[in-house]
Amino acid sequence: xxxRSLSTVLMGMLVIPFMISMVSAETLKIGSMSPLTxxxxxxxxxxxxGVLTAxxxxxxxxxxxxxxxxxxxxxxxxxxxxxxxxxAANKLINLKVVGxxxxxxxxxxxxxxxxLDEANIIMITPAxxxxxxxxxxxxxxxxxCGRDDDQAPAAxxxxxxxxxxKTIFIVDDKTTYSQGLADGVSKNAKALGMDVVTHDHVNQxxxxxxxxxxxxxxxxxxxxxxxxxxxSPAALMCIQAKRMGITSQIVTQDxxxxxxxxxxxxxxxxxxxLTYGFTDPTxxxxxxxxxxxxxxxGKIAAYAxxxxxxxxxxxxxxxxxxxxxxxxxxxxxxxLDFNGxxxxxxxxxxGDSGSSYIAFKVVNGEFVPYWDPExxxxx
Amino acid sequence: MDSFIQxxxxxxxxxxxxxxxxxxxxxxxxxxxxxxFAHGEFFAAGGYVGVxxxxxxxxxxxxESYPVLCLTASFxxxxxxCAYLAVGVExxxxxxxxxxxxxxxxxxxxxxxxxxxNGLMLTQGVYDKAYPSELFQGGFHFGNVTVGYLQILIxxxxxxxxxxxxxxxxxxxxxxxxxxxxxDKTMSALVAIGSNRIISxxxxxxxxxxxxxxxxxxxxxxxxxxxxxxxxxxKAFSAAVLGGIGNITGAMLGGLIIxxxxxxxxxxxxxEYKDVFAFIILIAVLYFKPTGIMGENIDDxxx
Numbered sequence: 001x002x003x004r005s006l007s008t009v010l011m012g013m014l015v016i017p018f019m020i021s022m023v024s025a026e027t028l029k030i031g032s033m034s035p036l037t038x039x040x041x042x043x044x045x046x047x048x049x050g051v052l053t054a055x056x057x058x059x060x061x062x063x064x065x066x067x068x069x070x071x072x073x074x075x076x077x078x079x080x081x082x083x084x085x086x087x088a089a090n091k092l093i094n095l096k097v098v099g100x101x102x103x104x105x106x107x108x109x110x111x112x113x114x115x116l117d118e119a120n121i122i123m124i125t126p127a128x129x130x131x132x133x134x135x136x137x138x139x140x141x142x143x144x145c146g147r148d149d150d151q152a153p154a155a156x157x158x159x160x161x162x163x164x165x166k167t168i169f170i171v172d173d174k175t176t177y178s179q180g181l182a183d184g185v186s187k188n189a190k191a192l193g194m195d196v197v198t199h200d201h202v203n204q205x206x207x208x209x210x211x212x213x214x215x216x217x218x219x220x221x222x223x224x225x226x227x228x229x230x231x232s233p234a235a236l237m238c239i240q241a242k243r244m245g246i247t248s249q250i251v252t253q254d255x256x257x258x259x260x261x262x263x264x265x266x267x268x269x270x271x272x273x274l275t276y277g278f279t280d281p282t283x284x285x286x287x288x289x290x291x292x293x294x295x296x297x298g299k300i301a302a303y304a305x306x307x308x309x310x311x312x313x314x315x316x317x318x319x320x321x322x323x324x325x326x327x328x329x330x331x332x333x334x335x336l337d338f339n340g341x342x343x344x345x346x347x348x349x350x351g352d353s354g355s356s357y358i359a360f361k362v363v364n365g366e367f368v369p370y371w372d373p374e375x376x377x378x379x
Numbered sequence: 380m381d382s383f384i385q386x387x388x389x390x391x392x393x394x395x396x397x398x399x400x401x402x403x404x405x406x407x408x409x410x411x412x413x414x415x416f417a418h419g420e421f422f423a424a425g426g427y428v429g430v431x432x433x434x435x436x437x438x439x440x441x442x443e444s445y446p447v448l449c450l451t452a453s454f455x456x457x458x459x460x461c462a463y464l465a466v467g468v469e470x471x472x473x474x475x476x477x478x479x480x481x482x483x484x485x486x487x488x489x490x491x492x493x494x495x496x497n498g499l500m501l502t503q504g505v506y507d508k509a510y511p512s513e514l515f516q517g518g519f520h521f522g523n524v525t526v527g528y529l530q531i532l533i534x535x536x537x538x539x540x541x542x543x544x545x546x547x548x549x550x551x552x553x554x555x556x557x558x559x560x561x562x563d564k565t566m567s568a569l570v571a572i573g574s575n576r577i578i579s580x581x582x583x584x585x586x587x588x589x590x591x592x593x594x595x596x597x598x599x600x601x602x603x604x605x606x607x608x609x610x611x612x613x614k615a616f617s618a619a620v621l622g623g624i625g626n627i628t629g630a631m632l633g634g635l636i637i638x639x640x641x642x643x644x645x646x647x648x649x650x651e652y653k654d655v656f657a658f659i660i661l662i663a664v665l666y667f668k669p670t671g672i673m674g675e676n677i678d679d680x681x682x
Contacts, residue, residue: 039606042506171650174651207611211389211642214385217382232602236601245525260506
């Protein structure tokens with residue numbers, strides 16, 4: 001081998017690693033926003049875990065996205081606080097993420113989505129059900145879960161048609177989500193001819209509900225409707241209601257859809273009804289999610305499944321677009337039509353993906369589908 | 380009327396819990412003029428130690444055969460642990476700053492509070508921990524009024540602890556030493572009272588009472604979580620200020636008043652403003668009597 005060809009080979013060996021690194025150093029950055037500390041840390045952690053599971057499953061089944069060798073998640077903590085949420089959104093903008101999954105509380109999603117919109121970043125919320133999330137006409141705002149103005153009529157109809165309720169006592173904890181939903185239920189219940197005896201409020205972070213429950217006991221309504229942010233206050237309220245001897249039927253909403261609810265409330269949770277989007281746990285898509293999620297993070301909870309589907313949808317769209325241009329990704333998101341773990345995913349013009357609220361009942365420590373607005377009682 | 384009596388019982392229960400926590404604030408303030416913001420965290424830690432041991436005993440099956448023994452053991456272990464924790468916190472975070480400006484110690488206390496609360500989150504997880512629920516469920520029913528067994532347990536245990544504390548402070552040598560240290564550290568040192576020992580003891584007693592309150596809250600409400608110390612901590616601090624900070628009887632009274640106002644405010648006016656009523660009472664009392672309800676002879680009886 002001549003001296004010259006040897007040096008060429010050596011030069012080549014020097015250059016090759018550079019070329020490889022130039023091709024492979026790209027990381028696709030996506031962000032997630034949810035409360036990782038504070039009172040809703042558990043629900044926020046579920047969302048983060050759902051996103052992480054989705055990235056894992058996507059990389060295994062769909063392979064890498066062309067041009068990138070890995071997908072990295074930057075989870076941000078919103079504490080369910082609008083200011084922290086906007087700060088988190090700004091941080092994600094500086095990190096130059098392609099898309100964001102989040103946030104949890106509607107009161108965080110609404111202001112932070114405006115910040116992200118200014119930077120033209122796609123946001124898909126897995127959990128914020130307030131109507132305002134998609135009603136403001138932001139071009140890059142999408143929603144995987146249902147809407148409160150679908151949930152409230154479903155809940156009111158359920159109480160009227162299935163539980164034959166005449167009187168309702170409503171309690172909320174004054175968050176954008178819980179109060180919006182409580183107002184909706186109140187309006188719909190009145191429209192259906194039910195009597196809303198009282199609509200009372202408690203504070204976020206309360207543990208003692210004895211005062212308001214004493215009022216419930218005195219009013220003795222057919223239905224005691226709890227609209228609370230998160231499963232934790234709902235569990236406490238059920239325990240205290242049972243201890244006080246309240247016999248009204250308890251109906252609550254999607255934020256309570258968390259296996260921890262039964263773990264804390266135990267027998268006090270039995271017979272509680274709640275409305276939540278229908279998910280078929282027998283589909284192969286759900287099974288694929290369950291297989292990866294459960295061994296790592298335990299039982300599947302409220303919004304983990306929606307977070308998973310949101311992430312899969314985002315990654316599918318990015319791959320199909322072959323670019324990080326938000327308009328191209330948006331165009332691909334709108335074209336999506338696939339079976340997710342939680343439901344069939346197809347986005348509408350306004351960014352919603354439809355609601356499928358049904359009523360569940362807690363039986364032997366499990367959420368059992370109980371009533372469907374279309375079909376009535378589920379056997 | 381039934382409703383009124385029920386609310387009264389609810390108020391006494393909640394007030395008793397606030398009173399127990401408030402004592403820790405007031406005792407520490409009495410001795411070293413520090414508002415120990417980490418005190419709420421001792422309350423939370425107590426609740427966690429309680430659930431760990433109660434679940435352990437339940438798992439072993441001892442809870443069925445010796446319920447009283449297991450409960451007493453859990454209380455003592457939690458109180459002991461928190462007393463130890465509080466003494467450690469004092470040694471590490473407050474003692475080195477004792478000669479510095481007051482603000483430095485106050486900030487250190489805030490830091491310790493955040494540190495402990497997040498430490499609890501990282502070691503115990505973000506989810507609620509459920510108490511074994513078979514304990515003392517149910518209660519007596521008088522017409523429409525329900526008095527839970529747990530409410531009776533909380534009120535009687537609180538009363539016992541308060542009486543015991545009063546005896547300790549006003550009838551024993553140690554209590555005398557505590558009062559002396561509170562009045563004048565230099566002077567009490569001259570008559571051979573070790574002020575460091577007394578300060579440690581004060582922290583230990585305060586945290587022990589908070590831990591007892593933590594277990595009771597866990598039993599009563601069914602679960603504990605890592606951030607449970609914050610809100611009751613603020614309320615109990617207000618109770619201590621309302622009663623006259625530094626005064627033991629004042630803290631008990633303040634706790635009961637805050638608990639009652641909260642429950643009656645929520646029960647008869649509106650649940651969403653119950654904290655507002657509690658703080659309106661606080662502001663009103665401080666406006667007319669800046670030293671708090673029992674705060675007049677602060678130099679003689681404070682601890």
